[in-house]
Amino acid sequence: MTTKEKYEKLRDLEMLSESDAELEKIHAELEQLADRDPEGFETAVLECAGKTLADAKVLKIKEQMVQISSMISMSYIAKHYFNKSKSWFSQRINEFDVNGKPAKFTPEELETLNFAIRDISEKLRMFRISC
Numbered sequence: 866m867t868t869k870e871k872y873e874k875l876r877d878l879e880m881l882s883e884s885d886a887e888l889e890k891i892h893a894e895l896e897q898l899a900d901r902d903p904e905g906f907e908t909a910v911l912e913c914a915g916k917t918l919a920d921a922k923v924l925k926i927k928e929q930m931v932q933i934s935s936m937i938s939m940s941y942i943a944k945h946y947f948n949k950s951k952s953w954f955s956q957r958i959n960e961f962d963v964n965g966k967p968a969k970f971t972p973e974e975l976e977t978l979n980f981a982i983r984d985i986s987e988k989l990r991m992f993r994i995s996c
Contacts, residue, residue, distance in 0.1 A: 867905070868898060868901075868902045868905030868906055868908075868909055869905065869908065869909040869912065871898055871909075872895070872898060872906060872909035872910065872913065873909070873913065875891055875894055875895050875898070876913060878891055879891045879892075879895075926958060926970070927958055927959060930958050933982070937982075937985055939951055939954055939955070939958075940954075942954065942978070942981050942982075942985075945981075946977055946978070946980070946981035946984075947974070947977060953968075956968040957969060957970045957974070
């Protein structure tokens, strides 16, 4: 088992631990792992931190979209601003696997999404019912 695999296993056990004694044992094993292979341990920590950050960004986009999804049609945004289907849009919000890789918004698509939300907001702000 590689240092990265051992680190990931211990990290998962740490998250599931239910007592201080379990945590102490896991932390001791992590220290031993770091002592045996400092470079491998550092690489494993950095890779896991990067994955955690990426996961947090996905959750952030998804969480933010949940706040408005009951007010604004996601199909409308997909069709009118991206010229795509609702399923395409949903795949990117949820990072579903498409062709073996997680679907993600490109930086340009995130700009388009932000524009869409601002544009819809402005249209709603300007809307008035006339008698």
